[in-house]
Amino acid sequence: MIDFNFKVLEEDGESRARLGTIKTKRGSIQTPYFVPVATLATVKALDACDLLALGVQCTLANTYHLHLKPGDEVIKRLGGLHGFMGFDGPIFTDSGGFQAFSLGFGREHNINKIGGVFPDGRNAEEKRENLTKIQDNGIYFKSIYDGAWHFLDAKKSMQIQANLGADIIMAFDECTSPLSDYNYTKMAMKRTHEWASQSLDHHDRTQAIYGIIQGGWFEDLRHESTEFIASLPFDGMAIGGSLGNGKKDMHQVLDWIIPKLDDRTRHLLGIGDIDDIFECVQRGIDTFDCVSPTRIARRGNLYLSPESGGTLDNKFRLSIKSTRYKEDPNPIDPACYCSTCSRYSRAYLRHLYISKELTYFRLASIHNIYFMLRLMEKIRYGIKSGAFFELKEKWLGKI
Amino acid sequence: MIDFNFKVLEEDGESRARLGTIKTKRGSIQTPYFVPVATLATVKALDACDLLALGVQCTLANTYHLHLKPGDEVIKRLGGLHGFMGFDGPIFTDSGGFQAFSLGFGREHNINKIGGVFPDGRNAEEKRENLTKIQDNGIYFKSIYDGAWHFLDAKKSMQIQANLGADIIMAFDECTSPLSDYNYTKMAMKRTHEWASQSLDHHDRTQAIYGIIQGGWFEDLRHESTEFIASLPFDGMAIGGSLGNGKKDMHQVLDWIIPKLDDRTRHLLGIGDIDDIFECVQRGIDTFDCVSPTRIARRGNLYLSPESGGTLDNKFRLSIKSTRYKEDPNPIDPACYCSTCSRYSRAYLRHLYISKELTYFRLASIHNIYFMLRLMEKIRYGIKSGAFFELKEKWLGKI
Numbered sequence: 001m002i003d004f005n006f007k008v009l010e011e012d013g014e015s016r017a018r019l020g021t022i023k024t025k026r027g028s029i030q031t032p033y034f035v036p037v038a039t040l041a042t043v044k045a046l047d048a049c050d051l052l053a054l055g056v057q058c059t060l061a062n063t064y065h066l067h068l069k070p071g072d073e074v075i076k077r078l079g080g081l082h083g084f085m086g087f088d089g090p091i092f093t094d095s096g097g098f099q100a101f102s103l104g105f106g107r108e109h110n111i112n113k114i115g116g117v118f119p120d121g122r123n124a125e126e127k128r129e130n131l132t133k134i135q136d137n138g139i140y141f142k143s144i145y146d147g148a149w150h151f152l153d154a155k156k157s158m159q160i161q162a163n164l165g166a167d168i169i170m171a172f173d174e175c176t177s178p179l180s181d182y183n184y185t186k187m188a189m190k191r192t193h194e195w196a197s198q199s200l201d202h203h204d205r206t207q208a209i210y211g212i213i214q215g216g217w218f219e220d221l222r223h224e225s226t227e228f229i230a231s232l233p234f235d236g237m238a239i240g241g242s243l244g245n246g247k248k249d250m251h252q253v254l255d256w257i258i259p260k261l262d263d264r265t266r267h268l269l270g271i272g273d274i275d276d277i278f279e280c281v282q283r284g285i286d287t288f289d290c291v292s293p294t295r296i297a298r299r300g301n302l303y304l305s306p307e308s309g310g311t312l313d314n315k316f317r318l319s320i321k322s323t324r325y326k327e328d329p330n331p332i333d334p335a336c337y338c339s340t341c342s343r344y345s346r347a348y349l350r351h352l353y354i355s356k357e358l359t360y361f362r363l364a365s366i367h368n369i370y371f372m373l374r375l376m377e378k379i380r381y382g383i384k385s386g387a388f389f390e391l392k393e394k395w396l397g398k399i
Numbered sequence: 400m401i402d403f404n405f406k407v408l409e410e411d412g413e414s415r416a417r418l419g420t421i422k423t424k425r426g427s428i429q430t431p432y433f434v435p436v437a438t439l440a441t442v443k444a445l446d447a448c449d450l451l452a453l454g455v456q457c458t459l460a461n462t463y464h465l466h467l468k469p470g471d472e473v474i475k476r477l478g479g480l481h482g483f484m485g486f487d488g489p490i491f492t493d494s495g496g497f498q499a500f501s502l503g504f505g506r507e508h509n510i511n512k513i514g515g516v517f518p519d520g521r522n523a524e525e526k527r528e529n530l531t532k533i534q535d536n537g538i539y540f541k542s543i544y545d546g547a548w549h550f551l552d553a554k555k556s557m558q559i560q561a562n563l564g565a566d567i568i569m570a571f572d573e574c575t576s577p578l579s580d581y582n583y584t585k586m587a588m589k590r591t592h593e594w595a596s597q598s599l600d601h602h603d604r605t606q607a608i609y610g611i612i613q614g615g616w617f618e619d620l621r622h623e624s625t626e627f628i629a630s631l632p633f634d635g636m637a638i639g640g641s642l643g644n645g646k647k648d649m650h651q652v653l654d655w656i657i658p659k660l661d662d663r664t665r666h667l668l669g670i671g672d673i674d675d676i677f678e679c680v681q682r683g684i685d686t687f688d689c690v691s692p693t694r695i696a697r698r699g700n701l702y703l704s705p706e707s708g709g710t711l712d713n714k715f716r717l718s719i720k721s722t723r724y725k726e727d728p729n730p731i732d733p734a735c736y737c738s739t740c741s742r743y744s745r746a747y748l749r750h751l752y753i754s755k756e757l758t759y760f761r762l763a764s765i766h767n768i769y770f771m772l773r774l775m776e777k778i779r780y781g782i783k784s785g786a787f788f789e790l791k792e793k794w795l796g797k798i
Contacts, residue, residue, distance in 0.1 A: 041750070045757040048742065070750045074726055078746050086742045327473055343447065343485045347477050351440070351469045358444040361757045 004168070004208035004235050006265040006286075012383050016258055016284030019383045022236075022265055024090040024167045024208065026082070029057045031265065031286040032379055034272065034372045035092060036293065040065050041075070041085040043369070044294045045361040048086035053339070054369055058167075060092035060289040061085075063160050064099030068143050068150070072163035080165025092289065093166035095157050095199075095212065097173040097192075098240065098269065100132050100139045134174060136191055154198035166207060170238055171199035173212040178242045185216035185242070193228050200232060210236040210267055213257060217244035222256045236265040239285075243271075251279055258284040274303075274316045274375065278392045281379055293372050297364035300353050303371035307335040312396055318346075320364070325350045338370035403567070403607035403634050405664040405685075411782050415657055415683030418782045421635075421664055423489040423566045423607065425481070428456045430664065430685040431778055433671065433771045434491060435692065439464050440474070440484040442768070443693045444760040447485035452738070453769055457566075459491040459688040460484075462559050463498030467542050467549070471562035479564025491688065492565040494556050494598075494611065496572040497639065497668065499531050499538045533573060535590055553597035565606060569637055570598035572611040577641045584615035584641070592627050599631060609635040609666055616643035618655055625659045635664040638684075642670075650678055657683040673702075673715045673774065677791045680778055692767035697760055699752050702770035706734040711795050717745075719763070724749045737769035 003025040010019035022029040038059045133140040138153030157172035173192040192214045211234035215221030243250035272290025301317040304310035331341035340363040352360035382391035402424035409418035421428040437458045532539040537552030556571035572591040591613045610633035614620030642649040671689025700716040703709035730740035739762040751759035781790035
């Protein structure tokens with residue numbers, strides 16, 4: 001039987017924020033926690049030793065990508081994800097449904113989960129091309145790698161995730177967009193519910209499995225989806241799909257869902273801006289995953305704490321390419337103790353970035369991941385010591 | 400006064416191979432040694448902590464590149480190369496003359512030092528453009544970064560290298576090509592001799608300085624250049640310029656030069672294939688520098704020892720992109736103990752390479768650098784134990 005367990009250790013008196021521990025056979029995850037994403041079995045620019053050195057508790061890999069490259073059966077034969085990527089801690093995999101959305105519908109409409117455009121502009125040709133066909137039985141999608149058509153349904157998603165051998169897997173779902181209307185979102189939610197039951201049927205109980213709550217930004221659908229998914233024997237609850245057209249909508253969606261949930265652990269898929277972390281922890285989220293720390297690092301955006309000038313306005317980031325850092329002998333964030341900040345100056349990092357040196361990407365990613373992990377540590381300490389709101393105010397200002 | 404000293408500790412009875420120690424104020428270099436190249440103040444894909452972990456004794460950075468980007472005066476203000484790149488060991492810089500050749504004449508003619516074409520094909524437009532004008536007073540060259548014209552002479556090269564603050568610097572020289580005829584090569588050699596004296600005049604004796612022997616692949620010129628450069632009070636001898644039209648010519652050139660040298664240390668510029676290392680150590684070279692281990696790593700070529708199937712024919716390399724490694728659970732080289740081979744399979748590295756994951760470049764570079772350093776260690780042990788030729792035969796086969 002599965003070795004998985006979530007315990008709430010402490011609750012914040014003034015909000016739904018809570019301190020907890022997810023126990024798996026490969027180690028524990030102290031929550032609230034930000035899970036770094038290892039899309040193709042590597043957190044981009046880092047290796048498993050870097051993750052160990054950073055104290056990363058767990059990581060999340062992508063079913064869609066790994067199914068296509070190098071193939072989940074190849075990974076299975078090489079010892080599963082843990083053996084393949086050399087990481088011994090707990091690993092999550094997603095269901096593949098989100099990529100079918102983001103690389104299909106989302107890409108066509110150039111839109112992301114909360115109504116924004118994708119940060120990297122897609123070209124018109126890509127947008128015109130229909131990359132996904134969603135039917136009641138599953139999703140047909142065109143591989144972004146070789147253009148071949150593939151099919152994914154609950155059974156297949158479970159098989160792939162079993163082959164990958166993650167500790168925590170996700171039920172198969174359909175992710176909708178903020179552009180989807182009520183009727184489409186409802187239809188997709190019904191499919192997601194059907195697929196949730198099928199996922200449990202095709203799941204062998206050696207991995208923990210989270211159900212995914214859908215319903216877009218429609219109150220009655222979110223209520224219905226929360227009740228249905230929570231009624232099934234999932235080990236944890238994930239919140240997916242469109243979260244509306246901005247951060248306020250996202251908070252609203254969480255306020256509809258969370259009060260209806262029991263004590264099982266709650267994962268918010270694909271969210272990771274610093275203000276979102278505070279707002280969603282406050283609303284009762286235990287874990288997050290997002291590619292943003294490493295993605296923004298690759299684009300020259302490095303996290304900055306409030307002590308070093310980080311604010312909501314600058315999104316707690318500096319842009320290392322700025323000429324103002326050309327001769328700056330200070331570390332990225334003088335209040336940071338990561339291995340990059342301990343050794344290298346802004347001037348050196350700027351030089352590496354401007355010169356497109358490969359070394360830059362790793363040093364920058366180490367800083368941004370370390371920064372997020374330390375933020376989560378501070379949040380956990382804040383909850384434990386009854387100072388969560390004090391911490392939030394220090395970072396986000398008076399609300 | 401300068402803290403620099405070279406001692407021969409042991410000589411091979413059957414050849415000119417020798418074991419030695421270069422002492423600098425930042426540490427010692429056991430020779431024969433292969434010096435990894437940090438073109439732009441970083442060994443590509445690695446950081447200074449990686450170099451420490453690899454046990455890298457010293458590194459070589461490029462005057463030409465760093466003068467242009469970020470600028471040697473910027474680096475000076477940031478603590479020199481050691482402070483800038485966070486590396487405390489001995490650092491060499493070259494004179495800038497080779498880049499003026501390779502990015503000027505060499506690029507125009509698509510030719511490298513030993514008559515081969517540059518591994519990365521230059522486009523016709525680049526070749527047509529005249530990027531360098533060499534005169535008796537110095538070299539005018541067009542920056543490869545922004546197309547602006549710059550001027551380099553002995554005085555300027557000494558100033559730049561003083562700003563960079565390397566422990567071991569090179570006299571300013573003109574590097575000729577295998578395509579240069581006798582008369583041109585002679586003229587360039589005369590200039591190099593003039594510049595060698597000027598380099599000493601403009602050098603403040605806080606850094607060790609090597610003279611560079613030129614003369615192409617013409618016996619009388621190499622004799623003349625060796626005698627002249629060796630007559631000057633340089634701390635070490637470097638051998639530069641065209642080494643003929645193939646490996647045999649290179650051995651011939653060394654056989655002309657080395658017997659005329661005294662006990663000062665000898666550096667061979669820009670050479671680093673495994674068979675070359677053996678042949679040149681045998682002929683009395685103490686140190687080498689070359690970008691090849693990291694460059695070939697980035698292109699998917701990973702070193703393989705004889706125990707694991709490396710031969711002269713396969714250049715002691717495997718090509719990780721080959722489908723044969725798709726499910727190969729073995730490390731790159733089962734006889735290697737580097738951190739990459741200790742943790743990751745060929746299958747994982749192939750997956751990272753095929754997926755263009757940034758993580759690949761570092762793991763591959765670590766392996767290739769480690770491999771070269773261990774080879775040098777074996778060569779040193781071979782000389783010490785009187786087994787150099789045995790080792791050479793094991794690697795290169797019966798001669």
